[in-house]
Amino acid sequence: MRARKAAPYLLLLPHILLSALFLAGLAAGIGQSLGLMPALGLTEPTLDYYREAFTRPDMVRAVLYSLRTAAVSALIATAAGVGICAVLVLSRRAHDRLVGLVRLPIAVPHVVVALLTVLLCSQNGLLARLACLCGLIDEQSQFPALLYDGWGVGVILAYVWKETPFIVYFVLALMANIDGSLGQAAVNLGAGPWRAFRKVTLPLCRDTVLSGFLIIFVFALGAYELPFLLGATAPKALPVLAYIEYVHPDMRHRPYAMALNGVVILISVLSALAYYALMCRKVAALRERGGAR
């Protein structure tokens, strides 16, 4: 490997600058959540805002609501995504036209996903009409309120529709590759295709699947559009509530927003550490290959 000293750092320079900006934003957010707002004369760090975030009923409910929708949607999307990958790989269709179709939702912005969810799942949406046609319901109001409800069913459905293809995109190439080489070897050694897939291919994809899960979980936890457009007035999602506090005319509300963000960061940091551990294994693999000379 070439070791000209400055070259890698020069190549990384733009990324380092961007990362510095990113960290500045992150640090400012954390600082404000601790009540550090020099512009308002607040210079003493305090945990009061966090304390309140964990005791004010609407904030507690927001935390629980966001955690629940993010976790449920990420779990369903990951399971469904891996399932689709498995079907595609095991039926040898990983290079099919279908793959292009499955990846379609990745290109659809979340605000459009919100529109699609409204068109389909609202009480006068297509699903309600189908239910009526089948004689399950007579009135619009009899159709379960999937949107603007306290459980965030509509939000979860929208996330699943949007993120399942992401998992497929993230995992498929690797899975097809592993199954194509090692899986075949296992089949050769006498394992059935399904058994080979479960015992060889799936474990080897685990890190990537976990990374994918973490990415969409953190995304759903901190994304604004879908809960804003499809969620209930109460409970509100964390980012929605945070934004309301953030744009409050009274600047002294801002630390609440940051404390809510701090909660998101806390959960994100834990996820990030897990993600980094997974990435470290990838770097180790890089090293091994790099040393092949």
Next chain:
Amino acid sequence: MRRKRIWSGALLTAGAAVILLPMLVMLVWVFTERWAWPALWPQTFSLRAVREVLHRTGQLAGVLASSVGISLAVAALSVLIGLMTARAIVLYDFPGRGAAVFFTSLPLMVPVTVFAMGVQVTFIRLGLNNTVHGVIIAHLLYSLPYAVYLLTDGTRALGVGLEEQARVLGASGLCAFRKVTLPLLTPVLLAAFSMAYIVSFSQYFLTLLLGGGQVKTFTMVMVPYLQGGERNIASVYSAIFLAVTFLLLVLFEKLARRWMRHGGGNFYG
């Protein structure tokens, strides 16, 4: 064996239906005038919504231009910076490589809302708030991780061997990169470009907060209609912008295919 194939086919077809149905319903809404409960098909069609959107041609063209322009700029920068970053990480062993890998994926682990609210003060101080290039930088931060991810894989798969060969045959470092690595990496570059474009194009919150209503992108224009319950107008906007996106993506894909089929460029013809 055959039965299994039918099963998997049925399963995948169902999946395809779940993906396509909502989009088709949206297309129907583009031309819908009246669609009363509980009918499955609209009673009256009209071009009212389409006309209404097209009437404001100035606005539509402006939003299209700024939306697509911003996303193209973000995608181009993502590919450029992503490729530099990927090469540093893959081809060199240097102190801090682990940290570099960590920072390339950090934005995936910090939601946009958290970042946007935190960074706004800094943006104001840097004069980036409410500006197009501020929005581009913010989008870039969130597009870059995907680009780096794809380009790292591509760079690793290609390795440094062919570039070394070009060097010993008399090519300078830059020349070897341009004549060998670049053409061979083109499909990956286009994939990264597409992904970065999509991520940027989908952004709502970053544009909302850091663009401050001054920077009008598709999502900015579309959300008020959605909130106002104007389903057909929202559908028209969505359809137009999705069509533009898909057209661009297909174009990128075609370019990549073509490049691969011709085995890269012929530098001597």
Next chain:
Amino acid sequence: MELSISELRVCLQGTEILHGVDLDVADGEFVALLGQSGCGKSTLIQSVAGLLDIRSGEIRADGRSLAGVPPERRGTVIVFQNLRLFPHMTVFDNIAFSMALKKRPKAETAQVVERLLEDVQLPGYGRRRIRELSGGQMQRVALARALAAEPRLLLLDEPFSGLNEGLRDEMGRLVKKLHREKGLTTVLITHDRQEALRLADRVALMQDGRILQCGTPEEIFWRPASRAVAAYFGKINCLPGRAAGGAFSCALGTWPCPLEDGAWTAAVRPFDVRAVPGGGYTVTGIDFLGETAELTLAGPAGAVTCSVTAGALADMGLSVGSRTGLEADPGRAVYFKEEGTA
């Protein structure tokens, strides 16, 4: 080009791979760098080509240091083991790569490429794509591409190792012929001792990042500097013995030999040991190899390997368990002083 390497140390990922290598290659010479995989051969030539940073030592070309000279200005062209043909170019474009860099006129380029294709016995292959070629054809294209760059020093990194024996011989002959015709200074890396002995003017044997010995094929074969060198060129029988008063004695007998008094080991190759009528040794194994056969014998000198031609084996009528005598050819033995036991 005259190449001179002195005290070269190279590290990869913090591990020192080359521990002070010295090697001189004269202008127009053909040197084989022989050694097992992992001994540092490839690292050495990649350092020469400027692809690796060196830790200390010096590489000089025609007397001038190459330190700080980028790979593209060294005139050292490598044909890699994995060939590294550019998959997005045709055969023609691959070979013309270096000429296009030098902005040679198109007509001249076409002419040179056509001639090189003839040289490597692939006339008319210019328009082919790389993936349409067989392994042997790819090797020849890689060779032609390297020659088109007009190297001052041609470095061949086991480019024939993927080929079957027939093609290998053919490629070897081709390289040798091109070397003779063009007077090109050439360094060939190989782990195949026969290839090294057959093709090279001089052979440098490498082990664990050091050059053990460098000399003509005859020198290195008949006068190995150490037991490790002797062992690399085939099986040897090591016969411990003593020298005293101008004679060496071991289990196979005593013969006159101008050695300093003390403990010595005589290394004798299997072909220089003969089975003779007698009874001191028992045949414990016969490996029939076709044209030759290898006998393993046990007796006073321990286990001794003895090579015979297939015909001789048939004449001797030996089989496992037979008793026979044993005799060494003193003139062919090489002696190594035993340290510390004198």
